[in-house]
Amino acid sequence: MKILVLLSQVPDTTARIAFTNGNTQFDANGVTFIVNPYDEWYALVRALELKEAAGAGSVTTITVGGADTDATIRKGLAIGADEAVRVDAQPTEALQVAEQVVAYAKDKGFDLIIAGKETIDHNGGQVGGMVAELLDLPYIALASKLDVAAGKATIERDVPGGVEVLEASLPLVLSAAKGMAEQRIPNMRGIMAARTKPLTVIPAATTDNVASTTSFELPPAKGAVKMIPADEAGKLIELLHSEAKVI
Amino acid sequence: MSVLVFIDTRGEKLPKAAQEAVTYASKLAGGPVTAVTFGGASGLEALGAQGASKVVVARGVQAVDGQQLTKLVTEVAAKEGANTIVFVHDGTGKSVAPRVAAKLKAGHVAGAIALPEGDKFKRNVFSGKAQAWLQVSSATKVISVMPNSIPVGKDGGNATVEEYSGDLGPARITVKEVRKAGAGVPLPEAELVVSAGRGMKGPENWGMVEELAKELGAATACSRPVADMHWRPHHEHVGQTGVAIRPNLYIAIGISGAIQHLAGVNQSKVICVINNDPEAPFFKAADYGIVGDAFQVLPKLVEAAKKLNAER
Ligand SMILES: Cc1cc2nc3c(=O)[nH]c(=O)nc-3n(C[C@H](O)[C@H](O)[C@H](O)COP(=O)(O)OP(=O)(O)OC[C@H]3O[C@@H](n4cnc5c(N)ncnc54)[C@H](O)[C@@H]3O)c2cc1C
Ligand SMILES: Nc1ncnc2c1ncn2[C@@H]1O[C@H](COP(=O)(O)O)[C@@H](O)[C@H]1O
8 A cells, every 4th residue: 555644844832923024924933843743643653554554555755845844754754654755845825735745646646645634833724635636536534543444445533413434445535633543752763764764855846826824913912810719619600691791 | 706605504403603604605795695505404595594595405415525515516606606615614614625726726715714804814823823814816715714703694584495406426435324422512613612621630520510511501622631541532622733612711620721722722702710720821811710629619610500590
């Protein structure tokens, strides 16, 4: 089985969020970057588990980004991916990223393409579905469980009020949500091996430009918190009713 | 602007998020819109109240098969001459909207939180720690609306319901089984949420949390370690790597307020924090706070909620 995992780079979850250039750019000053948790913990690890269970196949990661993403990409190799591809382009927007991924993947015959549920910086949840459409493949978003047998995938996903069990034939595109796998910490052997695994940089394809983020803003600061003594806790309910008017 | 809206109406009653999306679409259009849906739902005429003049329903589609539904949406959009297509930013919307956007080479606003200003749409980024303005430059636009972003419209009359009769091709995704969970309010749509963390000590103590939620008519949620330890189901986990919510009220009990937790809940209109540690970081993000032991405070809240319900 040939699996492609879409790996993106995002600011660390504890990073201070600030903007520069008149609020048009993320301020990367002093920020540590990591592999997007959904891509690393769920998409990549499940891909590796499927390959290990089959005892054959390959796991390739693809990242659309500049040379500044190489260290993040190596983390994917240290966890166990066989090879990595980087499309040398700054990601600007979901369709652009999807078109870059498709330009690479279209003639490679991947059985499974797994994206993360969403990036934790852009929060779009778009790229996987766009890749699927451009490759004319089925797409299951927010998969929390994935099994493959005899060319068929069985997928679970949370829906309002329960869990849906779905079936689709390969090739298939998925986005991975919590539950699909358990996070793996790379060991020393993996980290050493990652140094010599192939990381191929390919030039960017021409893409469409349909949308752009023009500026950012931070949410307004909260006012002072109103404290209620613990022995009068019931007052909270009264205030939520009469003052905040939310219940 | 000619606007089409795609919604999932497969449940027993019309989902609130679907009604919000129809309202959003008709506000965008400045008049009545056409809605597209699928499955066996009844009572679709009622979407007229939110501004739908017509509802086109593809009865044959059962699963959220993105390829069938993309064909449905783009065909109806072409027929109606719609250049803007509105979705809900939920599981169904996320399965179909990016496909439609890629097919039509349309700019896609994933998770609009308000009506646009000019050609710019506001959306959450950095897991709710910031907002961004997205400018769509393509002639065709796809807009997925975040639940709880607009009050549901109530003014219109009845919509006409039309059955889609075209051929959407074979389904490539089939539903094998649906396992029903508890009947409660789905978390992303809930207006009131009662949430608890590791401060509750163990799953056996959630009875009080559930009782408060029941009295308030709220959904329940939890912090990540609580879901990881299987005290509560995974779909209740809120935060940066869980569900992001923006209810009117979020009550956090025994949750420290780590930055990754706040990321998913800090868009709530009113936040109440109950924690026995006055230094808990969550108090900085709160509107109301109680420093105290959850095991003493919760029964008082339940009692007060019962009293309020009795008076109403
Ligand atoms: C990459 C990454 C992503 C993450 N994503 C998420 C996420 O999406 N969501 C999330 O929630 N976390 C997330 N986390 C974890 C997060 O950092 C915190 O560890 C977590 O939120 C803590 O959960 P908690 O507040 O329930 O537990 P704790 O931090 O243990 O806090 C328990 C709180 O309960 C209080 N308490 C104890 N006893 C009582 C009592 N009797 N009465 C009242 N209060 C009491 C304590 O004072 C304390 O403040 C993430 C972490 C990482 C590294
Ligand atoms: N620049 C990128 N390079 C590779 N994959 C990406 C990139 N951006 C997003 N993805 C993938 O698409 C998923 C959804 O991203 P998004 O649509 O931005 O929320 C991510 O979890 C990744 O798997």
